[in-house]
Amino acid sequence: MEKDSTLIKGGDYGGIRIRDAGKYVLLIVLVAICIALAMTTPRFFTVQNLMIIVTQVSINALLAFGVTFVIITGGIDLSIGSIVAVTGVVAASFAHPDTYPVIVPIGVGLLAGLLFGAFNGFVVTRTKVPPFIVTLGTMTIGRGLALILSKGRPVSNLSDSFNFIGGGKVLGVPTLIIILVVFFVVCTVILKKTVIGRYMYAVGGNEQAAKASGIQLSTVKMIVYTLCGGLAALAGILLTSRITTGQPNAGAGFELDAIAAAIIGGTSTAGGAGTMTGTLLGALLIGVISNGLDLLNVTSYYQQVVMGIIIIGAVVLDSLKHTKNG
Amino acid sequence: MNSHQDYILQVRGLTKTFAGVVALDNVQLNIRKGEVHALMGENGAGKSTLMKLLIGLLKPDSGEISFEGTDLTTSHVREVMKRGISMIHQEMQVVPELTVAQNIFLGREANGKLFSWLNDRNLTERAGQLLKQMGVNIRPDSQMKYLSVAQMQMVEIAKAISNNARVIIMDEPTSALSDKEVATLFGLISDLKQKGVAIIYISHKMEEIFTIADTITVLRDGKYMATKPAAEFDIHTLITMMVGREIDTLFPVSTTRPGKEVLSVRQLCRKGKFSDISFDVYEGEILGIAGLMGAGRTEVASAIYGLDPADSGELYIKGEKVSINAPQDAIGHGIGYVSEDRKKFGFIPHLSVRENITLASLPKYAKGGVVQAKSESETANVMMADLKIKASSSAQPVKQLSGGNQQKVVIGKILLSSPSIIILDEPTRGIDIGAKAEIYKLINQLKETGTAIILISSELPELLGMSDRILVLAKGHQTAVLSAREATQETIMHYAMEV
Numbered sequence: 001m002e003k004d005s006t007l008i009k010g011g012d013y014g015g016i017r018i019r020d021a022g023k024y025v026l027l028i029v030l031v032a033i034c035i036a037l038a039m040t041t042p043r044f045f046t047v048q049n050l051m052i053i054v055t056q057v058s059i060n061a062l063l064a065f066g067v068t069f070v071i072i073t074g075g076i077d078l079s080i081g082s083i084v085a086v087t088g089v090v091a092a093s094f095a096h097p098d099t100y101p102v103i104v105p106i107g108v109g110l111l112a113g114l115l116f117g118a119f120n121g122f123v124v125t126r127t128k129v130p131p132f133i134v135t136l137g138t139m140t141i142g143r144g145l146a147l148i149l150s151k152g153r154p155v156s157n158l159s160d161s162f163n164f165i166g167g168g169k170v171l172g173v174p175t176l177i178i179i180l181v182v183f184f185v186v187c188t189v190i191l192k193k194t195v196i197g198r199y200m201y202a203v204g205g206n207e208q209a210a211k212a213s214g215i216q217l218s219t220v221k222m223i224v225y226t227l228c229g230g231l232a233a234l235a236g237i238l239l240t241s242r243i244t245t246g247q248p249n250a251g252a253g254f255e256l257d258a259i260a261a262a263i264i265g266g267t268s269t270a271g272g273a274g275t276m277t278g279t280l281l282g283a284l285l286i287g288v289i290s291n292g293l294d295l296l297n298v299t300s301y302y303q304q305v306v307m308g309i310i311i312i313g314a315v316v317l318d319s320l321k322h323t324k325n326g
Numbered sequence: 327m328n329s330h331q332d333y334i335l336q337v338r339g340l341t342k343t344f345a346g347v348v349a350l351d352n353v354q355l356n357i358r359k360g361e362v363h364a365l366m367g368e369n370g371a372g373k374s375t376l377m378k379l380l381i382g383l384l385k386p387d388s389g390e391i392s393f394e395g396t397d398l399t400t401s402h403v404r405e406v407m408k409r410g411i412s413m414i415h416q417e418m419q420v421v422p423e424l425t426v427a428q429n430i431f432l433g434r435e436a437n438g439k440l441f442s443w444l445n446d447r448n449l450t451e452r453a454g455q456l457l458k459q460m461g462v463n464i465r466p467d468s469q470m471k472y473l474s475v476a477q478m479q480m481v482e483i484a485k486a487i488s489n490n491a492r493v494i495i496m497d498e499p500t501s502a503l504s505d506k507e508v509a510t511l512f513g514l515i516s517d518l519k520q521k522g523v524a525i526i527y528i529s530h531k532m533e534e535i536f537t538i539a540d541t542i543t544v545l546r547d548g549k550y551m552a553t554k555p556a557a558e559f560d561i562h563t564l565i566t567m568m569v570g571r572e573i574d575t576l577f578p579v580s581t582t583r584p585g586k587e588v589l590s591v592r593q594l595c596r597k598g599k600f601s602d603i604s605f606d607v608y609e610g611e612i613l614g615i616a617g618l619m620g621a622g623r624t625e626v627a628s629a630i631y632g633l634d635p636a637d638s639g640e641l642y643i644k645g646e647k648v649s650i651n652a653p654q655d656a657i658g659h660g661i662g663y664v665s666e667d668r669k670k671f672g673f674i675p676h677l678s679v680r681e682n683i684t685l686a687s688l689p690k691y692a693k694g695g696v697v698q699a700k701s702e703s704e705t706a707n708v709m710m711a712d713l714k715i716k717a718s719s720s721a722q723p724v725k726q727l728s729g730g731n732q733q734k735v736v737i738g739k740i741l742l743s744s745p746s747i748i749i750l751d752e753p754t755r756g757i758d759i760g761a762k763a764e765i766y767k768l769i770n771q772l773k774e775t776g777t778a779i780i781l782i783s784s785e786l787p788e789l790l791g792m793s794d795r796i797l798v799l800a801k802g803h804q805t806a807v808l809s810a811r812e813a814t815q816e817t818i819m820h821y822a823m824e825v
Contacts, residue, residue, distance in 0.1 A: 196440045198424075202432055205421035212383070212419045213433030214404030219440065272423045 025317070026265065026281045030288065037292040044295055051174060057287035058180040059235045059242075061280055063258035064265075065187045066231030068279045069224045071262055072191075074204040074271025075131040077225065079120060080232040080258060082142025084251030087113045087236035089146050092155035092246025095162035102161040109237045110230060116142065117229015124225060125218035139255070146248040155246035166241030176238060183234070188276040196223060204271025260307070261286055264314040285310070334359045334524055335380075335411070335493050340389035342375055349375040352389070353550045355543055357493060360522045362515060364529070364539035364556065366568055368758035372548040373528055377495055380526075381413045382406040393493070404433065412486035413495040418478045422471035427453035429470050430485045456484050460514065476507040483514060494518065495526040500534060501756060504619045512538060530758060532561050546570055569760050576763050577791030578770045584794060585609030587645070588778040589661075589747050591630065594639030599625040600802035603639070607747065607778040612769065614793030615782045616818050621799040623782045624666060627749045630780075631663040632656045643747075657686075662745030664736055666752035666782070672736040675725035679717050680706035682724050683738045709738040714764060730761025737768065748772065749780045754788065766792060786815045798822055 038045035063080050070077045091109030094100050116138070123134045168175045191197040199220045202210040211217055235254075240246045265282030267274030286307065293303045337355040341348070350372045357363050367373050378384040380391060382403040391398045393409055401409070420429050427450040435449070436442035453466035462480045470478065479499060486494045500508045515525055515538065529535055535542065535556070542559055544551040544567045551567050586609050594603040600622035607613045617623045629636040632650040641648050643659050650656050656663070665671035673682045683706045684691055691702040706720045713734045717727055724735055733753060740748060750769065754762045769792060773779055783789050789796055796813045798806040798821040806821040 193444050195435045195442050195444060198428065198432070198435055198444060199440070201424055202421045205423045206419065208415075208417075209419035209421050209429075210432070212381075212403065212413070212415065214402070214407055215433050223440070272421065 026278065026285065026314075030281055030285050033285070033288055033292065037288070037295070041292075041295045044292065049291070049295075051177070053284075053287045053291045054180070055174050055176045056291070057283050058176040059239055060254065060257050060261060060286065061180055061283035062183055062231050062235040062238070063254055064261035064279045064283050065183060065276055066228035067255070067258045068262045068265070068267050068274050068276060069187075069191070069200060070131070070228050071259070071267045071269060072200045072204045072271060072274045073221060073224050074207065075124065075221065075224065076135065076259070076269075077117075077120060077228050078132065078135040078255050079116070079138040079142050080228065080235075081251040081254035081256075082139045082146065083113050083116050083229055083232035084236035084239060084254055085146035085248055086116060086142050086149070087233040088240035088250050089150045089155055089246040089248055091162075091237045092158055092240050093149070095158045095240075095246075097157065097159040099159075102159065102165070105162055106165070106237055109240075110233045113229045113231075113233020113236065114226055115229070117226040117232070118222065120229065121222040121225030125221050143248075143252075150246060150248040152248060154248070156244065158241070158244055158246075163241050163244050166238035167244070176242070179234075179238065183231070184276060184280055187231075190227075191276055196220065200224060201272055204268075204273075206272070257286065258283075260311050264311060266314075269315075282314075332358050334394055336392045337376075337380070338390050338392075340376065340379060340391070341387045342379060342384065343387055349548050350379070350386075351548045353545065353548070354553075355550075356553065357524045357526060358541070359492070359524055360519050361540040362519060362525045362527050362538050364527045364535045364542045365545065366528075366535065366542055366564065367545035368568055368760050371545040371568070373545060374497070375548075376545070377413060377497065377526075377528070380406070380495065381411060407433075407489055407491075410490055410492040411495070412489050412491035412493070414479065414482045414486065414497065414499060416497040416499075416501060418475065418482065420470045420478055420481065423469065425450070425467050425469055426457075426464055426473070426481050427466040429481055430456070430466075430488055432485075434489070452488070453484070456488055457481075460484060460487070460517075462514075475502040476504070476510070479503070479511070480514070487518075491523065493524045493526065495528070497528045498530065498756070499527075500529065500531065508534075530756065532564070535564075536561070544568055565759055568758075576759075576766065577788075578767050580770050580773060582610040582774050582776075584611035585776060588643065589630075589780075590640075590642040590645075592640040592642070594626065594629060594636045594641075596625060596629055596634065596636045598802075599634075600629075600799070603799075603804050605797050605804070605807060607780060609746075609776045609778055610773050611794045612773055612779045612781050612792050614789040614796040615780060615799065616786065616789050616796050616822055617799035618822050619784075620801070621822065622802040623799055624751055625802075626799070627663065627751055627780065627782055630656065631661060631749060633663075657743060657745075660744075660746040662740035662743060662748045664733075664740055664748070664750045664753055666755060668733055668736050673724045673732060673739070676723055678721045678723055679710060679715060679727070679735055680720035682735050683709050683720075683742060686739050687742045705742065709742060713738050713741075713768060728758075728761070730757040730765070733757055733761070733765060734768070737765070741772075745777070747778045747780070749782070751782045752784065753781070754783075754785070786818055789813075789818070790815070 043049060067077050067080060087109040090112045091105040094108050095105035120135055120138055123129065124131050166176055170178060191200065199210065199215050202213070202215060203217055203220050207217060236251065239250055261282035262274065262279045263269060264285060265278030267279060289306065289310065290303055293306065333356045335357040337353065340350055340353045342350040353372065353376060355376065365373050375384065379386050382401050382405065385400055393411060396409065398406055398409060421432065430453045431449050435444055450466045457464050457466060460480070464473065464477050464480060473481065499511060503511065518525065527539060539556040541553060542556050542564065543553040546568060587606050588609055589607045592604050595601040603626055605613065615623045615626070625634065628634045630641065630650065632652045632655050635651050641650055648659055650659065680703055684702050688697065691698055691705060703720055710717065710720055715734045715738065716731050724732055727735070754765055757765065769779060781789065781792055790813055794810055796808045796818060797804060798808065798818055800822050808817060
């Protein structure tokens, strides 16, 4: 049987290269900004300052990893800032000196975050309410819970071993950086190398096709929101440990920084596309710019304006990239 | 003559209701190994519901589905696929950001276990071999979004084959394919037949059915009508059975004689698309435009309408020279355009029938910027009645209507601006035969009121049945203007193939 040769064309490899190029653009921008800062202020390019940046970035990056999973499936999670507060307060309550071994506050905190995330997933999959609304609701619920559990007061007097998790150093490297690297690798592997990761892309890329391929949409979404809750809990525990207090007001607005990092990193808000590398670069870019503006004595008011412009700019760039490939 | 063992798939007494409305009523279907079995019926006859039940996307109220002796009545999609029934959906069910290989094996990467490792290199290799066996040259590692519709379809077929499918359901597989691609698809289908794979084939294109089908089952209004070898049907008996009444007057007879010249096109050119196009359209006349894919039919139409203006050439309306650089200019000169892609250009799905109908002429029904609800809905109701639009009320969202009724809404919107020239680009694409007949009647009524009509169509019987004259294009050139008397399928094809 003779097959039509018109079908042969278009086995085009270009797309993959263009997507990679998108990632490099972000890397190049990041490096360029770093070089510019290094040339303008001698305080920027020091080991100490770079460590500070990565440490500051790490909590936002962990949240951004979680929300990247969610956005890839076509959802959104606005409650992660509140999860930071709830899990921080919960962990702190079990972290007073001479009470429980340090594994208990970590375990309880993580469990609280996973449950919170699972609740998001449950409501999103069982009702037809859009994730934006569901997590807007749970964001408020979470904030309320954190205030209830802490009776509105910071939970302080935490054990040294607990404070070490987010504030210590191992061989001179801050623990936060080590944890960031570990979870960056873990999240990348989940997304790129496992079946569930593939399903996240499929669900976000074309829900109908995923369903027709026998993929259980609700299971995938459930897992994604739970995972996001877990990562937010990790961020909450680390923040609590670093500031040595469980603050019921901690994490307010964190969700927006995390979403911004994911979007700057090329995660498509329509779902179906995004990488952890992009998200990490996005978080680093935000961190470097705000650090640089600090060093240049730009007031934080202006910093917010700059950050907003960067977010919009990143999305415009991304959409240009897409229309070019049409 | 045939024992039950011949059947690979048997459906008995299948019934499905949605919120009290019976979609399928005691339907049967028997599919033999290695046959192409056409499933025919108008839109709303229950074909898609039956298919969704077959592949486990819906569960029946009663009845049974047995496949190779196993009961599949209540099985889930994954189970059904594993057993060997796959469906190629009309609206391609692919994930654009993933690669060809990743799409082919989607849902079965590690037997679908959620927490296991992926081996993309292995998937890509297997996909490559599979596509090679099929004789299709598509790179397994290219992203799906860079493929043409025909290529995506080949990938979907590859997916079904890799799934060891013994029954493949194809829903309108040729609706977006060129003739050449259709030939490739048919070649592939006959390969599959020889391997004993059964194909359930759904299409509105009659010629196609008689070319490819071995057996035909007809459904009407959710009920089973008959199953017979294709050879025992002809177009007439098949249509009669589908529609439940005789449609020998598919194309209405018109008595009007063309009047004064309304639109004249002179030496119209657009670089790379068409050149030197000249024709006239008269009052109360239907000018058909024929041509193969890529001949430039739609391009000429969108130039006249100002969507993609021509580079050179002249347009005259009622003898006066006009310049049309944007659709507003065309509308101002009384030109209406019904696009071939009604989903994209035709209507706004979430809005109601009324809102869609009045969309293009809303200022007429507003005072000081406030829409006058009463006059708006009166107008919409009159139009609905005139065009026989079937909707629960004028407030029903257009997305809930059948394709034929959606098309009528689009035509209604154009009519409301009372154009003197209407361009209809593939007005009956994807519409069932009953609704087609109504649209033809409507076109004829317009003609009788003196509207000049340009009808672009890929279906030759439609052009021959409706047009007073037919302009034939080939590769962007005008090769003939045939009168109704001269035009036959053969003469049109002759001029359409001319270089």
